[in-house]
Amino acid sequence: MIPVVALVGRPNVGKSTLFNRLTGTRDALVADFPGLTRDRKYGQANLAGHDFIVVDTGGIDGTEEGIETKMAEQSLMAIEEADVVLFMVDARAGLTAADEAIASHLRTRQKTTLLVANKTDGIDADAAVGEFYKLGHGDIHQIAAAQNRGVTSLIHYALAPF
Ligand code: GDP
Ligand code: MG
Numbered sequence: 512m513i514p515v516v517a518l519v520g521r522p523n524v525g526k527s528t529l530f531n532r533l534t535g536t537r538d539a540l541v542a543d544f545p546g547l548t549r550d551r552k553y554g555q556a557n558l559a560g561h562d563f564i565v566v567d568t569g570g571i572d573g574t575e576e577g578i579e580t581k582m583a584e585q586s587l588m589a590i591e592e593a594d595v596v597l598f599m600v601d602a603r604a605g606l607t608a609a610d611e612a613i614a615s616h617l618r619t620r621q622k623t624t625l626l627v628a629n630k631t632d633g634i635d636a637d638a639a640v641g642e643f644y645k646l647g648h649g650d651i652h653q654i655a656a657a658q659n660r661g662v663t664s665l666i667h668y669a670l671a672p673f
Contacts, residue, residue: 514673516556516666517566517589519617520599521609525629529599529656530554530567533666551585559667566593571613590616595623595669598648602628602639606646614646625669627652632660 516533518526534554552567568586590596598617600610617624626648628640632655640651652668654661 513562513564514594514670515564515566515592516595516597516669517551517568517593518597518599519568519571519586519590520613521571521607522569523604524599524601525656526599527567529597529627529629529654529662530565532656532659532662533558533565551589556666559663559670561666561670561673563666563670563673571609587616590620590622593622594673595625596620597627597665597669598624598646599627599629600643600646601630602636602643602653603630603634605639606642610643610646614648618647623669623672624648625652625665626650627654627665629654629656631655632658 518529520526530552533556554565556563556565566589568589571586596617598613600606626643626646628636628643628651631639631653636653640653643651652661652665654665656662
C-alpha cells in the first residue's frame with residue numbers, strides 16, 4: 512500500500528510550498544485511490560526512493576475555541592487517513608497558540624507525527640527552533656521548503672518504515 516503523508520499546521524507555515532516541492536509536476540488529484548476523499552488536495556510524489564501520496568490541508572485556524580472547532584474539518588480528516596503526519600511550524604514566526612492546539616490534538620491520535628520547522632533559511636535556525644520542543648513532539652526537523660533544503664532527508668526519515 513502506498514503511504515499517505517499529511518501536511519498539517521496553522522495557516523502560512525508553508526504547507527502548500529512543501530506540497531508543491533514534493534509533488535513537482537506530478538501534482539494530481541488521486542481520486543482513484545480507495546479510501547481517500549476529494550476535499551483535501553492530494554498529489555503523487557516520488558522522493559528519496561519512496562512513492563507516496565501527499566495531502567495538503569487548508570490549515571487550522573487558531574482563533575476559535577476548542578480544538579475540534581479550531582481545526583478545519585479537512586485537516587482532521589487528513590490526520591485520520593494519514594500514515595505519517597508532518598506537523599509544520601514556522602521557525603521565523605515562533606511558537607503560537609494555534610501550534611499548541613494542534614500539538615495537543617495530535618498527541619491524542621495514534622499517528623506517526625514528525626515536527627517540521629519550516630523557513631529556517633537566513634536565520635539562526637538552531638536557536639529559533641528551541642522553543643518548539645515545548646510542543647512535546649520530540650525531534651525537530653528543520654527545512655526550508657522554499658529553498659528545497661532539508662526536504663529529501665525529511666522524507667527519507669519519515670518514510671523509512673514504509
Ligand atoms: P500554507 O498556508 O501553510 O500553505 O503556507 P504557504 O505555502 O502558502 O506559504 C506561506 C508563505 O511562506 C509564502 O509567502 C511562502 O512563500 C513562504 N514560505 C514558504 N516556505 C518558506 C521557506 O522555506 N522560507 C521562507 N523564507 N518563506 C517560505
Ligand atoms: Mg496552503
